[in-house]
Amino acid sequence: MIRTRYSLIITIGLGLASFVHADPDSDRQSLVDYYQTRFPDVELQEFANGLYAFDEVAREQWIAMEDFPPYEIAIEEGEEYFKTPFANGKGYADCFENGGIGIRQNYPQFDTEAGEVVTLELAINQCRAANDEAPLPYLDSELAAISAYMAYTSRGNAIKVIIPDDPRALQAYEAGKQFYYSRRGQLNFACSSCHLQSAGLSLRADRLSTALGQATHWPVYRSSWGDIGTLHKRFRECNVQVRARPFEAQSSEFRTLEYFLTYMSNGLELNGPGSRR
Amino acid sequence: MRIFFILLPAIFVAACGGPGDEPVAAAAAEAPVINTEPSKSYAEAHVAALAAMQIAADKGHAWNTSDQLIKEAAEASDSGDEALAIALADEARIHAALAAAQAEREAATWRNNVISD
Numbered sequence: 001m002i003r004t005r006y007s008l009i010i011t012i013g014l015g016l017a018s019f020v021h022a023d024p025d026s027d028r029q030s031l032v033d034y035y036q037t038r039f040p041d042v043e044l045q046e047f048a049n050g051l052y053a054f055d056e057v058a059r060e061q062w063i064a065m066e067d068f069p070p071y072e073i074a075i076e077e078g079e080e081y082f083k084t085p086f087a088n089g090k091g092y093a094d095c096f097e098n099g100g101i102g103i104r105q106n107y108p109q110f111d112t113e114a115g116e117v118v119t120l121e122l123a124i125n126q127c128r129a130a131n132d133e134a135p136l137p138y139l140d141s142e143l144a145a146i147s148a149y150m151a152y153t154s155r156g157n158a159i160k161v162i163i164p165d166d167p168r169a170l171q172a173y174e175a176g177k178q179f180y181y182s183r184r185g186q187l188n189f190a191c192s193s194c195h196l197q198s199a200g201l202s203l204r205a206d207r208l209s210t211a212l213g214q215a216t217h218w219p220v221y222r223s224s225w226g227d228i229g230t231l232h233k234r235f236r237e238c239n240v241q242v243r244a245r246p247f248e249a250q251s252s253e254f255r256t257l258e259y260f261l262t263y264m265s266n267g268l269e270l271n272g273p274g275s276r277r
Numbered sequence: 278m279r280i281f282f283i284l285l286p287a288i289f290v291a292a293c294g295g296p297g298d299e300p301v302a303a304a305a306a307e308a309p310v311i312n313t314e315p316s317k318s319y320a321e322a323h324v325a326a327l328a329a330m331q332i333a334a335d336k337g338h339a340w341n342t343s344d345q346l347i348k349e350a351a352e353a354s355d356s357g358d359e360a361l362a363i364a365l366a367d368e369a370r371i372h373a374a375l376a377a378a379q380a381e382r383e384a385a386t387w388r389n390n391v392i393s394d
Contacts, residue, residue, distance in 0.1 A: 178387055182387040184379065
């Protein structure tokens with residue numbers, strides 16, 4: 001009888017164990033351990049610099065580019081947009097904590113009232129809507145410029161994305177995690193295929209960056225774009241590169257992906273806006 | 278030969294896996310059966326392709342190759358090349374079916390790629 005009872009407990013325990021997965025902090029720590037083992041000479045904070053953390057040649061070019069950073073104009077324009085009052089006399093500063101200064105590291109957030117992930121770009125447009133202003137197109141450079149200015153005022157702050165005690169928040173995180181690890185497109189690649197399994201390896205003339213630090217430096221001026229753009233613009237480009245139909249910028253798929261990806265960079269310094277080749 | 282190249286991604290979908298092994302083998306054993314018979318008309322091929330593409334999109338795994346193929350099929354039809362239009366629309370449908378199969382497979386196996394689970 002006792003043996004049967006123990007067997008039952010063990011069986012139930014094993015059954016439950018198969019459904020229990022790592023919590024977000026364990027996920028993040030596993031990634032940190034993985035990359036630190038893979039790149040033992042790279043300091044943890046250096047991962048915020050993407051491939052420039054471990055590609056010496058690209059790093060030299062990047063440092064030279066930072067002497068006259070191509071995103072500088074976007075910061076200036078963004079500041080002007082940010083400080084220009086809406087028709088009702090209010091402004092972006094009225095919508096955000098601390099007047100919108102030095103807060104980029106707290107995004108994306110999970111809005112427990114709406115039950116959804118809110119990225120900074122979505123919050124900017126929510127601010128506009130609350131003040132009877134038309135939303136800005138999400139792939140538009142004006143929105144990216146405002147985001148760039150807000151990121152600039154947050155430089156040096158440690159990324160601090162929070163998953164509140166709300167099952168929907170954890171669900172959103174898990175959805176982003178599933179997206180990151182799911183193969184898609186005709187080429188059958190997951191985000192993790194390139195940025196986890198193949199991180200540091202060469203893809204044509206470039207080396208693949210690590211998932212750790214991928215969300216610290218947005219918006220980014222990419223030489224291939226000739227413009228500044230948001231993380232979701234890059235997500236779309238990745239989708240196309242693996243021959244998948246891209247999701248819309250600020251779709252729930254991309255917002256949950258950003259939530260997961262940014263959480264993985266918690267503790268790293270925000271260094272946006274950035275420049276990339 | 279053409280069919281081989283069409284089915285190449287399916288073989289890839291079925292064969293490639295992450296660090297895991299058993300679920301991948303199981304998925305390979307359940308490789309999707311996809312109708313590769315040519316449609317009888319462009320209208321039939323077009324409707325079937327759009328339906329398959331909608332299924333893939335609903336699963337969140339649409340491929341942009343189908344979008345391009347269905348566009349080229351419409352252009353071929355407009356120019357009066359019915360045979361090419363059918364072939365392209367059928368290919369769009371096959372890509373969409375592979376995308377749907379990929380979605381199902383990934384829903385079951387994505388955790389194999391996660392290093393912490």
